[in-house]
Amino acid sequence: MWRSVLAVCLLVLAGALTVSGTAASVPSSPAGYAAQPTDAPAPGNETLQPGSTVGPGPDINAPQEPAPANPETRKKLWLGGIALLLFGLVYWRNKKRWTKWRAGRKS
Template identity: 70%
Template sequence: MWRSVLAVCLFVLAGVFTVPGTGAAVTTSPHLAAVQPTETLAPGGTIQPEGTVPPGPDINAPQEQPAPSSSADTRRKLWIGGIAVLLFALVYWRNKKRWSKWKAGRKSG
């Protein structure tokens, strides 16, 4: 009986801390990676279309805040993980008491 409870606790812990899949990888702006042919340059040569330099990344870009649903999902996972750890500790403590009692009975008799 206690082995099945322990297995369930470990299964719940494994489910809580695994990656939820591609649902967390959704972005608001699509980034497409296209393969482009490369050009070989002469030493010291540069390629700039029409004399312009492409802009770099914005250093002061606003940071995206996590969606409220992901915060609620994280909170739910933490509750499930806490319950699983508590159940694991209770089963461990119960079995430790049983083992102590069994070992004492075996030594005396």
């Protein structure tokens, strides 16, 4: 009995983490990124020529903005959790019925 309850809890947790992970990975702006040419040395040439420069890297200390919680995502999470809970309860009930029916049939 406890194994099935534990399995249902793990499925709910995995579903919640997967859905929220995909919702957070949606880009907020539709603008694409274009590569900027730099005067970096070729892969085989390790020394820089006088006057050549390498462009600055990304800012490591850039402020991180948390993704806003979308109400539609929260609604979907609730509906998915309720659906998994109902599925687990029906599965558990049918498992008990099947066990009782099989035990009655043996005797």
